Amino acid sequence: MDNIFREHKDSLTPYTKEELEFPGISVDSITISNRLETHxxxxxxxxxxxxxxxxxxxxxxxxxxxSRLTHNDFKVDVGITNNNDHEVMATVRVFAWPKYDNNHVEFPFNEGRWNAIELAKFWTKLGRGSNTITRDSTHTGVTVPxxxxxxxxxxxxxxxxGSGSALHLEDYESGLGLPNRFLLPKGKTEGMDFHVVVFVSDGAKDAAVDGLHESTTFNHYGCHDGTYPDNQPHGYPLDRRVDDERIITGVSNFKAVDVKVYHVEEN
Structure with a gap:
């Protein structure tokens, strides 16, 4: 099934540099607060x-x-500069994929992006100048508690x-999405190399509904009886083939870093 879906996606015209650019926006840094560990x-x-x-x-x-797999909590800090003379709405998309295959040969960009997992997607407003956006691993629309x-x-x-208080079960309403503990793939004792990328796009164009920047979560699978909030396809901008990676890596609103995911065996 995956190969049929990929054949369709690869038949589409790759995104152009002009389609990927977000004028005036630059992703300057990606920092992960804790050592990434699974156990x-x-x-x-x-x-x-x-x-x-x-x-x-x-x-x-x-x-x-x-016994079940889980991971330590972590935060991702993204440094973004807005060089426009006004506040802008932005969609922040965070992806990761293994850097090497089983033979320790580095994946070409076009192969690696097909193995990518989406770690987070959210809308935010960027003020003029420097902005630091922090996202906690416990607040991602990809997973559910x-x-x-x-x-x-x-x-x-x-x-x-007994107390007369309200019973809050909102966090458990959805039966869709991976459990929170599966956000990170199982690492290795010596560390498994992953490519983490952040892509910031025009949130005003991406948003299919109003007020997304006011929500702390985004449902990866959409919502009941409503419009799917994102005008872009799943996996954007990695959903289409990349014939020349410089087309995407060369835009200022894209940045990539390498990280390691460690697996810790309990004594």
Whole structure:
């Protein structure tokens, strides 16, 4: 299926430099706050709903411990200069892909971009001059939090009823998206090299709905009964073939850095 989709995408005309440029905008720096680490954690699952019971017998807690991949939290700081004489709306897109293949041969840009994962996409306003945009790994539209267990939901409901407070479950409304813990691919003990790129485009042209810069999250999959917020296709501007990488790497609103993702084995 992937090869059919790629064949279609590769049949499209590559983006031109003029289409990719965002006049007056320059991405100056990309900084990641913490060392990027993945590890396995023991997670306790409640299996109480998986067992038949009767009203005559009191429920007995049944749990299972599983090992699952997760990562440490991190922040991405992007330094952007707005050389225009006015404030502008911008769409910030952050991607990453492995730098090398299994034979430690570096991926050409056109191959690497097809392996890219989207780490974040959001709208923001850029004031005149220098701007530093910080994005936390826990606030990305690509992933969703784990849904609480049934017992946890019962406990939260009882607490809300007892205190008369509201029961906030907004974070768990969506059943779409990867779990937050899967935002980073599994690294290596010695570190796995990744290419991280940031592309800033014209947010006023990209936005299909109003007020996106006021939202702290962006749903990667869209929204119910509404317009998909982004006028650009998924993966833009990496969705089309790149015959000459200088076309995209040469625009000032694009920047790339190399990082390592480490995997830490628990003792």
């Amino acid at each position: 396995f954690e023991d997670f306790e699952y409640s299996l109480i709903n998986a067992v038949d019971d009767t009203t005559e017998i009191e429920d007995v807690p049944i749990k299972a411990i599983v 784990d849904v609480p267990s049934f017992q946890t939901l019962i406990d939260m409901t009882d607490e809300a009823l």
